[in-house]
Amino acid sequence: MRKTEEEQKGQKSVRDLKIGESGVICCLNDPEMGLKLLEMGCIPGTEVKLNSRAPFGDPITIIVNDYTLSLRLDEAETILLK
Secondary structure, eight states: OOOOHHTTOOOOOOGOTTOOOOOEEEEEEEEHHHHHHHHHHOTTTTTTEEEEEEETTHHHHHETEEEEEOOOOHHHHTTEEE
């Protein structure tokens, strides 16, 4: 599902999480990246938890469906949370 820019304002993404913080995926904002993320288990309604950040902040690792997934910040920004 894609949200309009007005709906996205104030919407939290995986990029905004702090280490140890979790959230539930609302939707994926980029159709092309969304397909890749869906294949990796980032399905709306699934809980994700920020596991770690690289020393300069990029990439990050998240825990989704009991496995660790590494993402670049621009990828993480397309995963919107409820």
